[in-house]
Amino acid sequence: MAGHDHYSDEALRSILRRCRTIAMIGASPNWVRPSYFAMKYLQGKGYRVIPINPGAAGHTVLGETVLGSLDELQAPVPMVDIFRNSQAAGGIVDEVIRLRNDKHFEVVWMQLGVRNDAAAQRAEAAGLEVVMDRCPKIEYGRLSGELSWSGVNSGIITARVLRL
């Protein structure tokens, strides 16, 4: 995907349709944290979300056992969602690149407020698709019409019933 200031709806829709298993790095067992919101919502839409958080490894979050690292994932996991700050995202992206073939990673997604252009370049050079500064929950909601229920401008003009 060229350029990271804007992503086409077509590209985001394609990612959300095909990546049904998501490794969520920084998933929190604390139920008021944004990562918990996102995990719970995506599970409700039929996604399997596997939490990764060394600080909470072995705990159960929303029915899933928290893993300590990406190494522990069982392939295939097409998407990694990073709930860490922009700087920390760099090292995580390098891990994703290292394990790319092993785990069948296709997409690195960095959360709202997380952007690391150098890491994105490395990931793209390694053949990964990159989304930054977006939330998969919010994009799922926007493209499916659910975000509009909260008065958010989806930007989607259509005379057809909206589906993701």
Added chain:
Amino acid sequence: MNDGDRRYGMETRAVHAGARPDPSTGARQTPIYQTTSFVFDDVEHAASLFNLQTFGYFYSRLTNPTVAVLEEKIANLEDGRAAVACASGHAAQFLAFFTLLEPGSHIVASRYLYGGSVTQFTKSFARLGWQADLVDPNDPDIVEAAIRDETRAIFVEVLANPGGIVVDLEPLVAIARHHRIPLVVDNTLATPCLIQPIHWGADIVIHSATKFIGGHGTSMGGVVIESGAFDWFASGKFPGMTEPEEAYHGLTFAETFGDFGFTMKARTVALRDFGPSLSPANAFHLITGCETLPLRVQRHCDNALEVARHLETHPKVAWVSYAGLESSPWHGLARKYLKNGFGSVFTFGLKDGFDACTRMVEASGLFSHLANIGDTRSLVIHPASTTHRQLTSEQRATAGAADDTIRLSIGIETVSDLIRDLDEALEEA
């Protein structure tokens, strides 16, 4: 193809934005969801909704499918990120400021505001511990000097009611950014068809949808639109956005909801707790009005310019204050900021003063004598004998409602009929 990447024109967006076919029934026109409540799938779903962990409807005080269509439509027309609708323009101002301010906070506002807003700011807001200074918005030095440590917003009507005054937004954007506070712009009189304040740097836009958006004088409504561009964390002045909210178990709005966190907070705290919700039926009327907004606004503006030009040459008329006239001190700013026209609400003065004004208002056969604006029908009012009659002559003059002043809201009728009617009424004056 459902592609949000394409750019669509204002007319297409006025019809289609937010108003996709109903997902459950396929209904093409937006249904009126006349219901207070929505059933939960199960206890877990209910918990998710109450915790704001999922999107959905549960109680129409906060969200309603008909109201949501209006919200998205207006957010789209303003090129904003999100919007929350409510019962009136005054309620919209309350929701916006309750979300921005704390007791002891301060607002720098234009002194060219709708009179009802002046009262709201200086009397009722003061009782909540919010101080407002009303200053000349077109003098950046005065605006800058009015900013204090506690100032949390600059507020203007970009095209002011009623005097045809246009506010110079660019210097205000610079001041607001320097102080890391939002610029809040009321766009009721201009509508997004004439200006989208967010494109000039406004952070929050407010509408009384009662006026041009509804357009037919049927329904009250208000909307608050957020640009999504204001950085609450970088500002550091809005703990309500950037620190955990107790009422939601420690959720932080600017973090969890990002660029629509302000709208979420305005809805789930201010609207929830004070309750000035928009009724679904009113939302439906406002949506229907919106579909023809660009068409109507164009006719309103074209008619108003012709009427204003005619009045300017009338022997009984002392002055006309309309930004579309070259004689207006605000004509240059109007040319800079407004496209397609100059609005349709303006004032003019009669040489013979108070009594001539009341005779003229009573003599008109086509202009409705009432207190609203932005209706399809042409409207007239003499503020000194009605809305401002409790004030002294001096107070009225300061308020832009001098004894000789008449306010018109020009409708979409045949313009030659309007001019003939005004001429006949001026005969009697």
